[in-house]
Structure formats: C-alpha cells, structure tokens
Amino acid sequence: MKKLALAAVVLGGLSLTSCNKCRECHYDAPDGTFIDIGELCGEELRNAEKDGYSLGDTLTVEIHCEDH
Amino acid sequence: MVFATLFQKWYICRAIAIMLRGFWTMVFVLLSQLVIGQTYSGYVYNAEKEGEGIPRAKVYFVDLGKTIITDENGRWEIQDVPSGVNHVEVSYIGFETIHKDIELVEGVEVVIKLEVAHRNLDKVIVSNDGYLHRESITNIESHSISSLTRIPGTTVGQALTNIPGVYNTSIGVGVSKPVIRGLSGSSVVTYVNGLRIQNQQWGSDHGMPITSVGIGNVEVIKGPASLLFGADALGGVLYFVDEPYVEKNTISGFVSSRFESNSLGSVNRAGIKYSKGNLRFNAYGGFDSFADYQIPNGMKVLNSRFYEASGKFSLGYSKKNWVFDLRYNFYKGRTGLPGHTHDSIPDFDSFLTTNQNRRENVPAIVTHNNFVSIENKFFFNNHELFVTLGNTNNNLKEHEEKYFFPDYNMNLNNTLYNVKFRSRWGRRWESTIGAQGMYQMNRNGDAPFTLIPDANYMDNGVFGLIRYRTDLWSVLGGVRFDQRVIDAGDFIENAKYNGFNYSLGFARVSDKTSIRVNASSGFRAPNTSELLSDGVHHGSQRYEIGNVNIGTESAVQIDASFGLHFDDLEIILNPFYNRISDYIYIERTDSIIEGYQVFEYTQTDLAQLYGVDFGFHYHPHFAHWIHIESSLSNVFAEDGNKNPLPLIPQTRINSNISFNFEPATKFKTIEFVLQHKYFFEQNRLGVFEEETGDFHLLDMGINTELDLKNPIMLSLGVRNFMNVEYADHLSALRYLDILNPGRNFYFSIRYQFSKQLKSQ
Numbered sequence: 151m152k153k154l155a156l157a158a159v160v161l162g163g164l165s166l167t168s169c170n171k172c173r174e175c176h177y178d179a180p181d182g183t184f185i186d187i188g189e190l191c192g193e194e195l196r197n198a199e200k201d202g203y204s205l206g207d208t209l210t211v212e213i214h215c216e217d218h
Numbered sequence: 219m220v221f222a223t224l225f226q227k228w229y230i231c232r233a234i235a236i237m238l239r240g241f242w243t244m245v246f247v248l249l250s251q252l253v254i255g256q257t258y259s260g261y262v263y264n265a266e267k268e269g270e271g272i273p274r275a276k277v278y279f280v281d282l283g284k285t286i287i288t289d290e291n292g293r294w295e296i297q298d299v300p301s302g303v304n305h306v307e308v309s310y311i312g313f314e315t316i317h318k319d320i321e322l323v324e325g326v327e328v329v330i331k332l333e334v335a336h337r338n339l340d341k342v343i344v345s346n347d348g349y350l351h352r353e354s355i356t357n358i359e360s361h362s363i364s365s366l367t368r369i370p371g372t373t374v375g376q377a378l379t380n381i382p383g384v385y386n387t388s389i390g391v392g393v394s395k396p397v398i399r400g401l402s403g404s405s406v407v408t409y410v411n412g413l414r415i416q417n418q419q420w421g422s423d424h425g426m427p428i429t430s431v432g433i434g435n436v437e438v439i440k441g442p443a444s445l446l447f448g449a450d451a452l453g454g455v456l457y458f459v460d461e462p463y464v465e466k467n468t469i470s471g472f473v474s475s476r477f478e479s480n481s482l483g484s485v486n487r488a489g490i491k492y493s494k495g496n497l498r499f500n501a502y503g504g505f506d507s508f509a510d511y512q513i514p515n516g517m518k519v520l521n522s523r524f525y526e527a528s529g530k531f532s533l534g535y536s537k538k539n540w541v542f543d544l545r546y547n548f549y550k551g552r553t554g555l556p557g558h559t560h561d562s563i564p565d566f567d568s569f570l571t572t573n574q575n576r577r578e579n580v581p582a583i584v585t586h587n588n589f590v591s592i593e594n595k596f597f598f599n600n601h602e603l604f605v606t607l608g609n610t611n612n613n614l615k616e617h618e619e620k621y622f623f624p625d626y627n628m629n630l631n632n633t634l635y636n637v638k639f640r641s642r643w644g645r646r647w648e649s650t651i652g653a654q655g656m657y658q659m660n661r662n663g664d665a666p667f668t669l670i671p672d673a674n675y676m677d678n679g680v681f682g683l684i685r686y687r688t689d690l691w692s693v694l695g696g697v698r699f700d701q702r703v704i705d706a707g708d709f710i711e712n713a714k715y716n717g718f719n720y721s722l723g724f725a726r727v728s729d730k731t732s733i734r735v736n737a738s739s740g741f742r743a744p745n746t747s748e749l750l751s752d753g754v755h756h757g758s759q760r761y762e763i764g765n766v767n768i769g770t771e772s773a774v775q776i777d778a779s780f781g782l783h784f785d786d787l788e789i790i791l792n793p794f795y796n797r798i799s800d801y802i803y804i805e806r807t808d809s810i811i812e813g814y815q816v817f818e819y820t821q822t823d824l825a826q827l828y829g830v831d832f833g834f835h836y837h838p839h840f841a842h843w844i845h846i847e848s849s850l851s852n853v854f855a856e857d858g859n860k861n862p863l864p865l866i867p868q869t870r871i872n873s874n875i876s877f878n879f880e881p882a883t884k885f886k887t888i889e890f891v892l893q894h895k896y897f898f899e900q901n902r903l904g905v906f907e908e909e910t911g912d913f914h915l916l917d918m919g920i921n922t923e924l925d926l927k928n929p930i931m932l933s934l935g936v937r938n939f940m941n942v943e944y945a946d947h948l949s950a951l952r953y954l955d956i957l958n959p960g961r962n963f964y965f966s967i968r969y970q971f972s973k974q975l976k977s978q
Binding site: 171173195196199200212214215216217218 | 578
C-alpha cells in the first residue's frame with residue numbers, strides 16, 4: 151500500500167510539472183509569404199502572442215507559431 | 219348529549235391511539251430492518267450438470283454495489299442487505315453472464331443456474347439484460363468494454379462502432395463522436411452512472427468527453443428514449459457503467475499499457491480497488507498520448523496528435539437498507555485539429571508531413587472536465603428510492619492561432635438531480651415514478667470571440683411507468699412531461715419548450731424465440747448554438763448562423779426485433795422506423811463570411827430514418843472453439859420530399875471469427891480474432907455532399923493470459939491489415955482528401971493482482 155501511495159505521489163508530481171514551451175514562429179508578409187522569426191520560448195512567446203512581435207521600434211506584427 | 223360528546227372524544231382518542239400505534243409499528247418495522255442482521259444464501263449451479271456448484275462464481279448485486287464470490291460448493295451468502303427482490307449479475311469464466319431478479323427470503327436458498335458459454339448466444343444485436351432493462355422494453359445493447367476491445371480501437375468512441383447501429387463521426391483519430399442510427403451531436407445523450415454528461419456536443423469537433431478509464435459496461439438505447447432520459451434523447455442514449463467494486467475484504471489492482479505503431483501512441487492505465495467492511499473504493503488513472511497518424515502511403519497527417527489524461531474515484535458505503543456512492547471523474551485533453559490552412563485555396567499537400575510529432579500545436583481543442591455525483595439508494599421490502607445529485611463542469615477552449623490564448627473559451631456548468639421511486643406490486647406488477655432536472659449555465663470566458671452567448675437552461679421533468687410481466691410476456695408503458703426554459707439575456711428571455719412523451723411496448727421471450735415491439739417518443743428543444751450562433755467555428759472550419767425561430771423537434775420510433783435462439787445458432791432481425799417532426803439540421807449556403815463558408819441552422823417539417831440491424835452468431839457443436847458472428851447495420855434518412863439527409867453512415871457488415879484455445883501450457887487461454895468490416899458505397903447524398911466509395915477493412919489480433927498467481931494478459935494484433943486507402947463517409951477530413959489511418963500494429967500488456975484482506 152505504501153509503495154502504491156508513493157508511486158501515486160511521484161506520478162502526480164510528474165504530471166503537474168510544466169515544461170518551458172518553445173515554438174518556431176513566423177509572420178505573414180504583405181505578399182502572402184511566411185517570414186520565419188525563429189524559436190520563441192516561455193514568456194517571450196506568451197508576450198509575442200499577446201501583444202504582437204516587434205520588428206524594430208515601431209512595427210509590430212501578429213505571429214503564428216503552429217507546425218507546418 | 220353529554221354521553222354522545224364523551225363517546226365522540228373517546229372515539230377520537232381511540233382513533234389517534236390506533237394511528238399512533240400503527241405509526242410506531244411502522245417505525246419499528248423499518249428500524250428493525252436497519253438493525254437486525256439477516257443472512258441470505260443460495261447456490262450457483264452449472265445448468266448442464268445437475269447439482270454441480272460453480273466455485274468462485276461472482277454474484278454482483280447491481281443496485282447494492284456488492285459482489286459476493288461463491289465457495290468451493292458454489293454456495294454464496296450475504297448479510298446486511300434488504301430482503302425482497304434484488305437484481306443480480308452472475309458470472310464465471312466459461313459461462314454466460316446472466317442478469318436476474320432474485321427474491322431474498324431468510325432461510326430460503328436461492329438457486330441460480332449458469333449456462334455454459336457455448337449454449338447461450340444471445341448477444342449478437344439485442345441483449346436486454348443490462349442495467350437499464352428493468353425500465354425499458356426497447357432493444358438495449360449491453361456490452362462490456364473488454365468485449366468491445368478484443369481488437370482495441372484507439373479511443374472509446376471507435377470501440378463503440380463494434381456495436382451494430384452505432385457509428386462515429388471523426389476529425390482524424392482524436393475527435394470521435396457517436397452516431398446512433400444516423401443521429402448524433404445534441405440528439406445523442408451520454409450518461410455515466412446516472413449522471414448526464416454535457417460537453418457542448420452540438421459542435422462537430424467536440425468529441426466524447428470520457429475515456430475508457432474505470433468503465434465496465436456500456437449500454438446503448440437506439441432511438442428516442444425521452445421517457446427515461448428527458449429532453450434531447452431523440453437519437454439514442456449511451457449509458458456508461460463503472461466497473462463494480464471488488465468483493466468484500468479484498469484489495470485488487472492492475473497496470474496496463476498498449477502501444478500502437480501507426481501514431482506511436484500509448485494508452486496507459488492503472489487502477490486499484492479496495493473493500494473492507496461496509497466501505498469500498500475504486501481509483502483509476504489513465505494517460506493516452508498519440509502523435510500524428512499515418513495514412514497508407516506513409517505520410518503523416520499534420521496536427522492529428524492528441525493526448526488525454528483522466529482519473530476516476532468512487533467511494534461506496536452501505537448499510538442494510540442504504541447504499542451511498544460518491545463518484546468523481548476528471549478529464550483533461552488536448553486534441554489537434556488537422557486540415558488547417560491560412561490559404562483561401564487550400565493546398566492539400568500542406569495537410570500532410572513526413573515528420574511524426576506529438577508536440578502541442580495549434581489549432582487545438584483543450585478540454586477540462588470535472589464530474590461529481592452523489593448517489594443514495596434506499597431499500598424497503600417492495601420499494602426502492604434512488605436519489606442522485608450531481609454536477610458536471612466542462613471547460614472548452616479552442617486555440618486557433620495562438621498557443622497560450624484561446625480564441626473561444628466556454629464553460630458549461632450543469633447541476634442535476636434525479637429522483638426515482640420503484641415499487642413492486644406482487645410478482646407481476648412493477649411501477650416507477652420519478653423526476654429529473656438540471657440547471658445549466660454556459661459562460662464565455664476570457665477570449666476574443668464568442669460563438670454562442672451566455673445562457674441559462676432549466677430542465678424539469680416528471681415521469682411514471684408501469685410494467686407487467688409473466689414468465690413469457692412483459693408489457694411496459696409510461697408517460698413523461700418535460701419543460702425546458704432558456705434564458706439568454708437580450709437574445710432570448712425565458713423561452714419555454716414543453717415535451718410530452720411516452721413509451722409502450724411488449725416482449726415475448728421463450729427459450730427458442732423472442733419478439734419485442736416498442737413505440738417510443740422523444741423530443742429535443744433547440745440549444746443556444748442552433749438558436750443564436752453567429753461566428754466562425756474554427757473547429758468545423760465554417761461560419762455558423764443560428765435561427766431564433768427554430769422550435770422543438772419531436773420523434774416517434776417503432777422498433778421491433780425477432781430472434782431465433784438455437785443451441786448453436788442465433789439469428790436476430792431488428793427493423794426500425796424513426797419519424798422526426800420539425801427536424802433541426804445545419805445546411806450549407808452559398809454565402810461566405812470572413813473567408814469561411816456559411817452554414818445556417820434550419821428546420822424541416824419531417825425527417826424519416828429507417829433501416830434494419832440483422833445479425834447471426836454461429837457456434838458449431840462439432841467445434842466449440844470457433845465462434846462466427848456477423849451483423850449488418852443500415853439506415854436510410856430522408857426529408858418529407860424524399861430527399862436524402864446529409865451525414866448518414868454507410869451500410870456496414872461487421873464479421874468476426876474467433877478461435878479459442880485452452881492449451882495445457884503457461885498460456886491459460888489463447889484467443890485468435892479475425893475481423894472483417896465491409897462498408898457499402900454511400901450514394902444517397904445531402905446537398906453539396908460527395909459520394910463515398912465502398913471499402914473493406916481487415917483486422918486481426920491474439921489475446922492470451924499467462925497462467926500465473928497474478929495473471930498477465932498479452933495482446934498483439936493489427937488493424938487495417940491490408941493498408942487500405944479509405945475515408946469514412948462521416949470523416950470531416952474526407953473533403954480535404956485526408957484519409958483514415960493506414961496499417962496499425964498494436965501490442966498491449968496488463969498485469970493484475972488480487973489479495974484477500976483479513977476480515978474484521
């Protein structure tokens with residue numbers, strides 16, 4: 151019974167462990183082509199999805215990070 | 219005058235005294251039932267050998283949730299349960315499992331006889347011996363999950379398609395929705411142990427919200443069943459039943475894992491059961507992970523990956539006349555939606571890839587479910603009271619473009635009650651009255667889009683049914699009234715939808731023949747999706763528009779079955795006719811909004827669905843190790859002008875040959891199963907629908923059990939052995955030229971143990 155409880159705790163702990171999410175992202179150029187911007191991870195990815203990805207000081211673009 | 223007054227007072231006092239005496243007598247009788255520990259007993263015999271008891275047979279008292287194991291003479295004994303009629307399921311390896319009502323009387327031995335498995339073939343199509351049969355005379359399919367997974371499907375939805383008349387719509391492998399005789403979505407109601415499960419099932423991409431974790435049986439009612447299940451049960455009911463608790467003073471457990479080659483998938487399960495004294499619990503966990511699946515040419519379908527984590531916990535406690543169960547289910551799943559493109563003219567090749575990946579991606583549906591229920595059962599001599607209270611919460615997020623931020627975020631909270639009072643009136647009559655209801659809230663969470671508005675539902679229904687039976691005949695009839703109130707703020711204010719439903723049928727079951735005829739009605743009030751949708755539904759890749767003028771749809775089905783049962787052959791014919799008035803469906807239009815094809819909900823005066831399930835099971839006497847089963851399922855659907863309705867499944871023949879051996883080796887049993895499915899061409903097409911050609915599928919598998927103290931079960935097999943290129947008519951991906959999975963090898967292993975605990 152103790153072994154089972156221990157196994158349950160370990161499994162539960164593992165299932166709650168979160169990974170640092172990374173994605174290959176791109177944005178759509180005006181001519182319809184995809185422009186790769188490389189891999190974004192964690193908070194950087196979250197912020198880019200939320201507020202847009204900054205290209206220079208003034209231009210912000212919407213990014214897509216799904217697998218193609 | 220004075221004498222008269224005194225007499226009157228004396229008479230009143232006397233009457234009160236008699237009433238009080240009667241009251242206290244009744245209280246005493248009830249209390250005595252609670253405190254006096256009576257013992258009831260009986261035997262389980264081999265029906266083919268007079269007086270031979272079956273040791274280790276399992277006698278499961280269904281309503282009480284208690285399991286008793288017979289001793290070496292086949293004798294069983296049970297204490298602290300109510301006297302009178304109890305429903306039991308009796309089983310033992312090599313014998314046919316039976317369901318039976320037995321009457322417990324102290325000092326009277328109850329004799330139960332089991333037929334050797336090769337004798338009884340009654341399960342090809344109709345098996346009216348499940349948990350629901352006492353309140354329905356219509357044809358109910360009852361199957362154990364293990365019997366549906368002799369060649370396992372990837373998901374529980376696919377396993378259900380082994381049942382005649384049951385199909386599934388799909389988006390790849392991860393999204394699977396049940397279709398019963400041509401109807402699906404909101405028309406099919408799902409229950410788990412008396413708790414109705416809701417998951418925005420109007421959406422074609424919102425798959426079944428449960429896994430097979432901890433599920434023991436599934437029962438299917440095909441056709442309208444509003445009498446017992448209320449609004450929406452128009453197409454049918456899926457009723458999942460948890461595995462029973464383990465027998466008293468026992469602990470048992472298992473660990474299992476299955477690997478599938480096609481999508482590098484794994485299905486992992488673990489469970490533990492414990493019972494001591496009056497307390498018992500079951501606990502399970504499961505985790506399934508699948509990468510993108512592979513089509514026959516070796517390419518992978520991009521973003522068809524998915525994973526599911528689920529858990530289940532049941533706690534039971536019982537006294538003599540009271541049974542309590544607390545049940546909790548958890549589910550979290552992330553399902554990729556294949557066939558995604560940004561292009562206005564899609565390039566079909568972009569839906570496929572050479573890399574097989576299971577990394578989380580978008581678009582995807584992320585689902586969290588929490589289901590909790592409290593069941594109380596009270597038993598009196600000839601009466602039973604069932605009270606179930608529950609809450610289900612379904613959170614559904616659709617991620618279209620962004621990994622962290624969903625485009626849609628819907629939370630569906632449902633609080634339910636279910637009260638039922640069953641009475642027996644002598645040996646032949648039984649009645650049930652009850653009330654069911656729910657309060658449902660749909661709320662849109664933090665997300666930029668909404669497809670349906672915030673809304674509240676209130677359902678209430680009352681019903682009554684009565685059953686008469688003799689040894690040969692059984693007649694059942696019942697009526698029900700329901701009301702649904704929908705409040706969606708400015709859009710719909712307290713709109714009321716009423717439904718009056720009935721069911722009437724008879725059955726004549728003898729050793730060699732069985733006849734069942736049943737007429738039942740159902741109704742379905744429109745849901746907020748059908749009334750108020752207005753937006754892009756990315757999961758379905760379309761713009762959906764509701765219609766506030768849509769009203770209630772109602773159906774009447776006549777269902778009959780005729781069975782011939784011989785020692786080695788069974789034949790069943792089960793025709794049906796389902797007539798739906800004011801049928802609600804979604805229709806493709808020629809408009810485009812925001813780059814998506816527009817679909818509008820609409821209603822037509824009449825729809826008719828009719829067809830037949832036919833099957834046979836042959837088990838020759840000269841070769842008891844062979845079973846040959848085959849079933850044909852077909853359904854036609856058309857509107858009042860005889861125009862075919864869309865999304866109707868292909869006619870299907872499902873055939874199985876199994877060979878069973880019991881070698882005197884380390885392998886206790888070996889079962890070899892060969893399964894062939896033939897899907898007919900579907901050329902009865904709805905508007906803008908495309909024809910689907912016919913195809914054959916061949917699956918095979920070997921199941922074996924190692925003869926150890928703690929047995930190990932091994933399975934090995936292959937699905938779509940011929941690597942056939944096909945796309946099912948109900949696959950949403952066939953319009954994108956995306957095929958169903960190719961050849962798929964699987965291997966599974968299961969270890970289980972059981973240990974007797976010291977009795978108290």
